[in-house]
Amino acid sequence: MILLFGFGGVGRTYAELLYEKTDIRIVAVFDSGGGVGKKDGFTPHEIKQLLKTPRGNVSRAGVGKNISLDEALEISQVVVDVSPPNYETGEPSLTLYKKAQTRGLAVVTANKAPLALAFQEVARKRLYYKATVMAGTPLIDLLKGLPPQRVLRIRGILNGSTNYILTRVYKDGMPFEKAVEEAREMGILEPDPRLDLEGIDPAAKIVIIGNTLGIRLTLRDVVRKPLTLLGPVTRYLAILDSIEQKALVEPARLDIDDPLHVDYTMNAVEITTETNTILIKGKGAGRKETAYSLINDTVKALNN
Ligand code: HSE
Numbered sequence: 001m002i003l004l005f006g007f008g009g010v011g012r013t014y015a016e017l018l019y020e021k022t023d024i025r026i027v028a029v030f031d032s033g034g035g036v037g038k039k040d041g042f043t044p045h046e047i048k049q050l051l052k053t054p055r056g057n058v059s060r061a062g063v064g065k066n067i068s069l070d071e072a073l074e075i076s077q078v079v080v081d082v083s084p085p086n087y088e089t090g091e092p093s094l095t096l097y098k099k100a101q102t103r104g105l106a107v108v109t110a111n112k113a114p115l116a117l118a119f120q121e122v123a124r125k126r127l128y129y130k131a132t133v134m135a136g137t138p139l140i141d142l143l144k145g146l147p148p149q150r151v152l153r154i155r156g157i158l159n160g161s162t163n164y165i166l167t168r169v170y171k172d173g174m175p176f177e178k179a180v181e182e183a184r185e186m187g188i189l190e191p192d193p194r195l196d197l198e199g200i201d202p203a204a205k206i207v208i209i210g211n212t213l214g215i216r217l218t219l220r221d222v223v224r225k226p227l228t229l230l231g232p233v234t235r236y237l238a239i240l241d242s243i244e245q246k247a248l249v250e251p252a253r254l255d256i257d258d259p260l261h262v263d264y265t266m267n268a269v270e271i272t273t274e275t276n277t278i279l280i281k282g283k284g285a286g287r288k289e290t291a292y293s294l295i296n297d298t299v300k301a302l303n304n
Pocket of ligand 1 (some may be wrong): 132160161162173189190
Protein backbone atom coordinates (compact mmCIF):
# COMPACT_ATOMS: atom_id res chain seq x y z
CA MET A 1 0.00 0.00 0.00
CA ILE A 2 1.88 2.97 -1.36
CA LEU A 3 1.60 6.71 -0.76
CA LEU A 4 3.07 8.31 -3.87
CA PHE A 5 4.33 11.80 -3.09
CA GLY A 6 4.92 13.58 -6.39
CA PHE A 7 3.34 12.89 -9.77
CA GLY A 8 5.69 14.34 -12.38
CA GLY A 9 7.75 12.40 -14.94
CA VAL A 10 9.34 9.88 -12.55
CA GLY A 11 6.20 9.55 -10.38
CA ARG A 12 4.04 8.72 -13.38
CA THR A 13 6.54 6.23 -14.78
CA TYR A 14 6.78 4.60 -11.33
CA ALA A 15 2.97 4.22 -11.13
CA GLU A 16 2.78 2.80 -14.62
CA LEU A 17 5.60 0.27 -14.14
CA LEU A 18 4.49 -0.68 -10.61
CA TYR A 19 1.09 -1.70 -11.96
CA GLU A 20 2.59 -3.42 -15.00
CA LYS A 21 5.23 -5.42 -13.12
CA THR A 22 3.83 -6.06 -9.63
CA ASP A 23 0.63 -6.55 -7.64
CA ILE A 24 1.54 -3.71 -5.28
CA ARG A 25 -1.17 -1.06 -5.12
CA ILE A 26 -1.06 2.71 -4.68
CA VAL A 27 -3.52 4.04 -2.09
CA ALA A 28 -2.74 7.76 -2.34
CA VAL A 29 -1.21 10.14 -4.87
CA PHE A 30 -0.15 13.71 -4.15
CA ASP A 31 1.01 16.46 -6.47
CA SER A 32 1.43 20.21 -6.07
CA GLY A 33 -2.38 20.69 -6.19
CA GLY A 34 -3.37 18.18 -3.47
CA GLY A 35 -3.99 14.49 -3.05
CA VAL A 36 -6.43 11.67 -3.70
CA GLY A 37 -6.75 8.36 -1.90
CA LYS A 38 -8.56 5.04 -1.93
CA LYS A 39 -8.24 2.71 1.03
CA ASP A 40 -8.22 -0.54 -1.01
CA GLY A 41 -5.83 0.84 -3.62
CA PHE A 42 -6.47 2.33 -7.04
CA THR A 43 -7.45 -0.08 -9.80
CA PRO A 44 -5.31 -0.22 -12.96
CA HIS A 45 -8.09 1.71 -14.72
CA GLU A 46 -8.02 4.47 -12.08
CA ILE A 47 -4.23 4.72 -12.39
CA LYS A 48 -4.67 5.14 -16.15
CA GLN A 49 -7.14 7.97 -15.48
CA LEU A 50 -4.65 9.64 -13.13
CA LEU A 51 -1.91 9.29 -15.75
CA LYS A 52 -4.09 11.21 -18.22
CA THR A 53 -4.56 14.07 -15.76
CA PRO A 54 -2.47 17.21 -16.38
CA ARG A 55 0.30 17.98 -13.89
CA GLY A 56 -0.84 19.45 -10.60
CA ASN A 57 -4.41 18.22 -11.09
CA VAL A 58 -4.75 14.80 -9.46
CA SER A 59 -7.23 16.19 -6.92
CA ARG A 60 -9.52 17.14 -9.83
CA ALA A 61 -9.23 13.81 -11.67
CA GLY A 62 -12.48 12.38 -10.27
CA VAL A 63 -10.60 9.34 -8.96
CA GLY A 64 -10.79 8.23 -5.31
CA LYS A 65 -11.53 10.96 -2.77
CA ASN A 66 -9.61 14.04 -1.79
CA ILE A 67 -7.52 13.38 1.31
CA SER A 68 -4.88 15.04 3.49
CA LEU A 69 -1.35 13.69 3.93
CA ASP A 70 -2.15 12.65 7.51
CA GLU A 71 -5.15 10.65 6.32
CA ALA A 72 -3.02 9.08 3.60
CA LEU A 73 -0.35 8.01 6.11
CA GLU A 74 -3.09 6.11 8.03
CA ILE A 75 -3.77 3.81 5.06
CA SER A 76 -0.19 3.39 3.74
CA GLN A 77 2.76 1.11 4.46
CA VAL A 78 5.39 2.80 2.32
CA VAL A 79 5.88 6.47 1.37
CA VAL A 80 7.52 6.90 -2.06
CA ASP A 81 8.93 10.39 -2.52
CA VAL A 82 9.41 11.61 -6.08
CA SER A 83 8.77 15.27 -5.36
CA PRO A 84 11.17 17.97 -6.64
CA PRO A 85 14.17 18.70 -4.42
CA ASN A 86 14.09 21.73 -2.13
CA TYR A 87 17.73 22.41 -1.28
CA GLU A 88 16.84 25.31 1.06
CA THR A 89 14.95 23.31 3.69
CA GLY A 90 14.35 19.79 2.39
CA GLU A 91 10.64 20.41 2.92
CA PRO A 92 7.93 19.25 2.64
CA SER A 93 9.70 15.89 2.36
CA LEU A 94 11.66 16.07 5.63
CA THR A 95 8.52 16.52 7.73
CA LEU A 96 6.75 13.79 5.76
CA TYR A 97 9.60 11.31 6.38
CA LYS A 98 9.62 12.05 10.11
CA LYS A 99 5.85 11.58 10.36
CA ALA A 100 6.02 8.38 8.33
CA GLN A 101 8.92 6.96 10.36
CA THR A 102 7.23 7.83 13.67
CA ARG A 103 4.26 5.75 12.53
CA GLY A 104 6.55 2.85 11.56
CA LEU A 105 6.19 3.34 7.80
CA ALA A 106 9.09 2.83 5.40
CA VAL A 107 10.29 5.65 3.15
CA VAL A 108 11.55 5.06 -0.39
CA THR A 109 12.96 8.14 -2.08
CA ALA A 110 14.43 9.54 -5.27
CA ASN A 111 14.54 13.03 -3.71
CA LYS A 112 18.13 13.96 -2.86
CA ALA A 113 17.53 17.20 -0.97
CA PRO A 114 16.29 15.89 2.41
CA LEU A 115 19.18 13.41 2.53
CA ALA A 116 21.79 15.92 1.41
CA LEU A 117 20.66 18.34 4.14
CA ALA A 118 19.80 16.01 7.00
CA PHE A 119 20.89 12.45 6.26
CA GLN A 120 21.56 11.58 9.89
CA GLU A 121 18.09 12.72 10.99
CA VAL A 122 16.23 10.52 8.52
CA ALA A 123 18.57 7.60 7.91
CA ARG A 124 16.68 5.19 10.10
CA LYS A 125 16.56 1.53 9.25
CA ARG A 126 13.58 1.82 6.96
CA LEU A 127 14.86 4.49 4.58
CA TYR A 128 15.56 3.26 1.04
CA TYR A 129 17.33 5.74 -1.22
CA LYS A 130 19.13 3.86 -3.98
CA ALA A 131 17.32 5.92 -6.65
CA THR A 132 18.94 9.16 -5.43
CA VAL A 133 22.37 8.26 -6.85
CA MET A 134 23.03 6.89 -10.38
CA ALA A 135 19.30 6.36 -10.98
CA GLY A 136 19.01 2.73 -12.08
CA THR A 137 22.64 1.73 -11.42
CA PRO A 138 22.80 0.25 -7.90
CA LEU A 139 25.88 2.04 -6.52
CA ILE A 140 24.34 2.41 -3.06
CA ASP A 141 23.70 -1.35 -2.80
CA LEU A 142 27.32 -1.96 -3.85
CA LEU A 143 28.69 0.44 -1.21
CA LYS A 144 26.58 -1.19 1.50
CA GLY A 145 28.23 -4.49 0.61
CA LEU A 146 31.79 -3.30 1.30
CA PRO A 147 32.22 -3.01 5.12
CA PRO A 148 34.41 -3.81 6.99
CA GLN A 149 36.58 -3.04 3.95
CA ARG A 150 37.44 0.66 4.16
CA VAL A 151 36.78 2.99 1.25
CA LEU A 152 39.62 5.48 0.84
CA ARG A 153 38.39 7.52 -2.09
CA ILE A 154 35.51 7.93 -4.49
CA ARG A 155 35.87 9.71 -7.82
CA GLY A 156 32.88 9.88 -10.09
CA ILE A 157 30.73 11.37 -12.76
CA LEU A 158 27.44 11.53 -10.95
CA ASN A 159 25.38 13.93 -13.03
CA GLY A 160 23.80 12.51 -16.18
CA SER A 161 22.53 15.74 -17.70
CA THR A 162 25.82 17.66 -17.59
CA ASN A 163 27.64 14.58 -18.90
CA TYR A 164 25.13 14.47 -21.76
CA ILE A 165 25.64 18.19 -22.44
CA LEU A 166 29.45 17.91 -22.32
CA THR A 167 29.37 14.93 -24.69
CA ARG A 168 27.14 16.78 -27.16
CA VAL A 169 29.50 19.78 -27.04
CA TYR A 170 32.86 17.97 -27.27
CA LYS A 171 31.98 14.84 -29.22
CA ASP A 172 29.18 16.08 -31.48
CA GLY A 173 30.14 19.75 -31.84
CA MET A 174 26.77 21.04 -30.64
CA PRO A 175 26.43 24.55 -29.15
CA PHE A 176 26.14 24.47 -25.34
CA GLU A 177 22.67 26.11 -25.21
CA LYS A 178 21.22 23.62 -27.70
CA ALA A 179 22.65 20.69 -25.73
CA VAL A 180 21.05 22.09 -22.54
CA GLU A 181 17.71 22.32 -24.37
CA GLU A 182 18.01 18.70 -25.52
CA ALA A 183 18.77 17.55 -21.98
CA ARG A 184 15.69 19.42 -20.77
CA GLU A 185 13.50 17.77 -23.42
CA MET A 186 14.80 14.35 -22.38
CA GLY A 187 13.65 15.01 -18.81
CA ILE A 188 17.10 14.47 -17.29
CA LEU A 189 17.71 18.06 -16.15
CA GLU A 190 16.39 19.03 -12.74
CA PRO A 191 13.24 21.23 -12.82
CA ASP A 192 15.65 24.05 -11.92
CA PRO A 193 18.61 23.39 -14.30
CA ARG A 194 20.98 25.43 -12.13
CA LEU A 195 20.99 22.48 -9.74
CA ASP A 196 22.81 20.49 -12.43
CA LEU A 197 24.85 23.27 -14.05
CA GLU A 198 26.11 24.65 -10.72
CA GLY A 199 26.84 21.23 -9.29
CA ILE A 200 24.31 21.08 -6.45
CA ASP A 201 22.91 17.78 -7.77
CA PRO A 202 26.30 15.96 -7.89
CA ALA A 203 27.23 17.56 -4.56
CA ALA A 204 24.05 16.13 -3.01
CA LYS A 205 24.93 12.72 -4.44
CA ILE A 206 28.47 12.73 -3.05
CA VAL A 207 27.01 13.68 0.36
CA ILE A 208 24.62 10.72 0.18
CA ILE A 209 27.52 8.44 -0.82
CA GLY A 210 29.64 9.79 2.04
CA ASN A 211 26.92 9.21 4.62
CA THR A 212 26.35 5.69 3.27
CA LEU A 213 30.03 5.11 4.12
CA GLY A 214 29.54 6.58 7.60
CA ILE A 215 30.98 10.04 6.89
CA ARG A 216 28.73 12.70 8.37
CA LEU A 217 28.74 15.27 5.58
CA THR A 218 26.01 17.70 4.58
CA LEU A 219 25.66 19.76 1.42
CA ARG A 220 27.32 22.74 3.08
CA ASP A 221 30.55 20.75 3.48
CA VAL A 222 31.06 20.20 -0.25
CA VAL A 223 33.44 22.55 -2.08
CA ARG A 224 31.62 23.20 -5.33
CA LYS A 225 32.70 24.83 -8.58
CA PRO A 226 30.09 25.48 -11.32
CA LEU A 227 30.37 23.75 -14.69
CA THR A 228 32.69 25.52 -17.13
CA LEU A 229 33.91 24.36 -20.52
CA LEU A 230 37.64 23.74 -20.10
CA GLY A 231 38.18 22.10 -23.49
CA PRO A 232 38.21 18.45 -24.56
CA VAL A 233 37.45 16.33 -22.65
CA THR A 234 35.78 18.28 -19.86
CA ARG A 235 33.84 16.20 -17.36
CA TYR A 236 32.07 17.24 -14.16
CA LEU A 237 33.70 15.30 -11.33
CA ALA A 238 32.59 14.60 -7.79
CA ILE A 239 35.31 13.49 -5.40
CA LEU A 240 35.19 12.19 -1.84
CA ASP A 241 38.32 11.77 0.25
CA SER A 242 37.17 9.45 3.02
CA ILE A 243 40.37 9.82 5.03
CA GLU A 244 40.29 13.63 5.15
CA GLN A 245 36.44 13.55 5.13
CA LYS A 246 36.35 16.14 2.34
CA ALA A 247 34.15 16.38 -0.74
CA LEU A 248 34.52 18.38 -3.94
CA VAL A 249 32.61 18.95 -7.19
CA GLU A 250 34.56 20.49 -10.07
CA PRO A 251 34.95 20.47 -13.85
CA ALA A 252 38.20 18.84 -14.98
CA ARG A 253 39.85 17.67 -18.20
CA LEU A 254 40.10 13.89 -18.35
CA ASP A 255 42.61 11.81 -20.24
CA ILE A 256 40.94 9.94 -23.07
CA ASP A 257 41.79 6.59 -21.38
CA ASP A 258 40.63 7.66 -17.91
CA PRO A 259 38.20 4.93 -16.73
CA LEU A 260 35.74 7.68 -15.81
CA HIS A 261 35.55 8.82 -19.42
CA VAL A 262 31.93 7.93 -20.22
CA ASP A 263 29.59 9.61 -22.67
CA TYR A 264 26.03 10.95 -22.78
CA THR A 265 23.82 10.08 -19.77
CA MET A 266 26.25 7.48 -18.46
CA ASN A 267 27.69 7.84 -14.98
CA ALA A 268 30.91 6.23 -13.76
CA VAL A 269 32.31 5.85 -10.29
CA GLU A 270 35.74 4.63 -9.19
CA ILE A 271 35.84 3.29 -5.64
CA THR A 272 39.30 2.93 -4.15
CA THR A 273 39.29 0.70 -1.09
CA GLU A 274 42.13 -0.53 1.08
CA THR A 275 42.36 -3.69 -1.04
CA ASN A 276 40.71 -2.98 -4.35
CA THR A 277 39.71 -0.53 -7.05
CA ILE A 278 36.14 -1.00 -8.24
CA LEU A 279 34.63 0.68 -11.26
CA ILE A 280 30.87 0.92 -11.78
CA LYS A 281 29.32 2.44 -14.91
CA GLY A 282 25.72 2.81 -15.95
CA LYS A 283 22.98 5.23 -16.83
CA GLY A 284 22.76 7.90 -14.15
CA ALA A 285 19.51 9.57 -15.12
CA GLY A 286 16.22 8.74 -16.77
CA ARG A 287 12.61 8.27 -15.77
CA LYS A 288 12.43 4.53 -16.37
CA GLU A 289 15.81 3.82 -14.76
CA THR A 290 14.85 5.80 -11.65
CA ALA A 291 11.38 4.24 -11.50
CA TYR A 292 12.80 0.70 -11.63
CA SER A 293 15.21 1.51 -8.82
CA LEU A 294 12.31 2.85 -6.74
CA ILE A 295 10.28 -0.29 -7.40
CA ASN A 296 13.19 -2.50 -6.32
CA ASP A 297 13.41 -0.50 -3.07
CA THR A 298 9.61 -0.60 -2.65
CA VAL A 299 9.62 -4.40 -2.77
CA LYS A 300 12.46 -4.47 -0.21
CA ALA A 301 10.61 -2.03 2.04
CA LEU A 302 7.45 -4.15 1.97
CA ASN A 303 9.41 -7.32 2.81
CA ASN A 304 11.27 -5.85 5.78
N1 HSE B 1 19.44 15.84 -12.97
C1 HSE B 1 19.99 14.59 -12.55
C2 HSE B 1 21.18 14.24 -13.41
C3 HSE B 1 18.91 13.55 -12.62
O1 HSE B 1 21.35 14.90 -14.44
O2 HSE B 1 21.94 13.34 -13.09
C4 HSE B 1 19.27 12.23 -11.99
O3 HSE B 1 19.63 12.37 -10.65
